[in-house]
Amino acid sequence: GNDEWRVGIDSVFWGVTESQHLVDVINQIDLVEGIDGEDKLGQPMIHYTTIQDWGVLHAFVLTGFREATFHAEQGRLRFPLVVDTSQTTYESSDEESHIDYALRFERNLGDTDFALSWFDGTNRDASFSVGFDQDGQTVLIPFYQQITQFGLDLQSIIGDWIWKLEMIHRNSEADSFTAATGGFEYTFYGIAGSAIDLGTLVEYSWEDRAVDAGVFDNDLFAGARFAFNDVQSTEVLAGFIVDIDKQSQSIRVEASR
Secondary structure, three states: OEEEEEEEEEOOOOOOOOOOOOOOOOOEEEOOOOOOOOOEEOEEEEEEEEEEOOEEEEEEEEEOOOOOEOOOOOOOOOOOOOEOHHHOEEOOOOHHHOEEEEEEEEEEEOOEEEEEEEEEEEOOOOEEEEEEOOOOOEEEEEEEOEEEEEEEEEEEEEOOEEEEEEEEEEEEOOOEEEEEEEEEEEEEOOHHHOOOEEEEEEEEEEEOOOOOOOOOOEEEEEEEEEEOOOOOOOEEEEEEEEEOOOOOEEEEEEEEO
């Protein structure tokens, strides 16, 4: 076996799917840097890892909570109403000092990597109520619940196919629900004799919240990933999400190099 301790501020990513990251609950999302959920705020933590023949076990004690960051009135890609973080409320009387706990077990079985996770603490996703600021302007006021979340994520690589699944069950005072995102990525290598690889992605998302359903309650995501395999590791991901119930569509493009 092999044991490791980390103490300090760190960023941890869990999950395998592209369209949303259901199981990823450790770090707060930085909504000012980006709206795609990829940018994170550092999280103070004590992180213990043990690597054994039977798998890898992570244990987290998360000391302190960081509120989400939101754009001010002049910021772009913000909510229709300004979020007034000066009026933020918490379900826990400890507020941002609440200590959260998490466990994650990871194991490889041949072509498949899977992980089971558990989280208990302050929800990183705020819910909002409409209120007024000190100038009488209508604003959104964040509220952070206490939640318990169980998660499963797995990924199987079979030839040029990658099959992906994330599932969670989340309990809180307000509701209890199950959600899942699953799909595949198929890669065409060296298209048209070039160094470029093209990955095609299809994912379906579902959840059974009766009220206040999330963005991905019955949605289909289709996209393409271009990996240029150059010195700068240039990559472009483009796709669209269709809400099957509401027939609404959104387009998403990410690029990095």
